[in-house]
Amino acid sequence: MGSVSNLKIDLVEVCEAAARACAPFVGSGQKDEGDGLAVDAMRSRINKVKMNGTIVIGEGAKDEAPALYDGEKVGTGEGIGVDIAVDPIEGTNLFAKDMPGSIVTLAAAPAGSMYQPGSCFYMDKQVYPKAARGKIDPEAPIADRLKQLAAALGKDVAELKIFILDKPRHHAMMKEVYAAGAKIRLATDGDVNGAIQAVLNMGSDALFGIGGTPEGIVTACAARAMGAEMFGRMAPQKDFEIELCKKEGIDTTRILTRDELITSDDCLFIATGLTSGAYVRHVKTGHDTYGKFMTTDTVVLDGGIGNIRHVQTTIHV
Template sequence: MSTVCDLKIDLVEVCEAAARACAPFVGSGQKDEGDGLAVDAMRERINQVNMKGVVVIGEGAKDEAPALYDDEPVGTGIGVGVDIAVDPIEGTNLFAKDMPGSIVTLAAAPAGSMYRPGSCFYMDKQVYPKAARGKIDPEAPVADRLGALAKALGKDIREIRVFILDKPRHQDLIRDVYACGAKVRLATDGDVNGAIQAVLNMGSDALFGIGGTPEGIVTACAARAMGAEMFGRMAPQKDFEIKLCEEEGIDTKRIITRDELVTSDDVMFIATGLTSGAYVHHVKVGTDADGRYMTTDTVVLSGSVGNIRRVQTTLHV
């Protein structure tokens, strides 16, 4: 019987195609132009994949950007049913400025297994590595959560590093982390990048704070694949979004667990680097006897056993 993880190579090629298409715009200051190219390339390649796919949550509504849209059917319509969460360029400002941490990212899980957040574009997230699974009270004060994390990792709290987006809404949170003696890794954008650092325990020990809901669903797939811990809570930021959430009956106080965000172990997270970061390298462009080529660097997290695969692909273009 076919599984979502059987589509690994095809879906890696989806992310690679998007990365190659938009790579010439890295550092150009033209994030929308790059995003549009990534979306077009991703859409073209994903519709060649033999699956009955649907974009459960995409990018665009929050940022008014080019997008693969919610409920858009993707794939050939033949094969396994697949929920897709996607961000053609995660960290568009990082992409435009050639700063570390911008990626093409996609997550996949069996049809009906991804959480549907409705009209809530933002989520308050907590992400921890596997060692902390089941050991964190998500509603406890920051000091208690970091104390439990430090104990789970066998570290002094002063060694703990938390990834937080450098936004005005997080100033109190940042002060709370500092008050515990822990460190903060700040970034202007790209909380999937920070979350995966926490999932892999590579560069950061946790992620806290409010970021995009699409990124939250993508992160939940990565966390489930690696046996890591995650909690989410819907966190509308603008008046129109708050009103939509009220109309849809979305509970903005309820903590949503990792296994509610994605209910299957047959999950996959894929990230292809656009700019270099903690776990993937940027797209490299060169010339040899056969002409111009691009080399992409991709990480694939699949299955609850924590299978990590690195894929480097060189293609003449």
């Protein structure tokens, strides 16, 4: 049997191709145009990868998205079975405004190992670094969780910085975090970016809050690859979504563990920077004696090996 870990260079090139394709639209205000270019480039390159891949988390239901939709078969059809989760542009508003934290991201794991959320589009997430693994009670009040996290990291609560999306649904949570004495790093979009900061303990000590379920599955791969901690609970936000979840028997009270969201250590998380952030830089363009070039910066979290790899690639275009 092969390993998903062996596909990492090919899958890095999938993310790099998407980043190069959409990079000219960074800061243009045209997020849909950029996203379309990223999707097309990602799909073209991923179908050259020698694997029997299935998009488990993609651009949407088959009748809504023409490419990289949930259930789409990708790769050459040869080799090992692979579950794929993609977000061709994570943080589209950040991308459109050239604000920090927009990335191309992809996660991969053996076939059947990624949680399939059905019609629940939102997830309430808690993400913590490796030092906190097994030391957090996910159902405890926020103040208690912050004390547990501080003890695990050897910090005072006042030294903690929690990444939270700046959304009305989080205002009560933010008040609790502040009341407990911790700090908050706010962002308008991009909770995968915030979660990876927590996983790597680079810029944030944890992520709290409700964001997209697809992003939650991608994050779970990163957390498992690095031995970090994560919990998720399905959190439908709109009436039609609540009804769909009821019809599908989705338990919105149950907290899912990291290892329920992704059941294999043989998993990959890959992110290529579109705008600069805590752990990857933006796509750079320039000219030299050979002509125009583009340089991408990518981070790979490899659960099969348990390491972090940074890949910088320059090609002439």
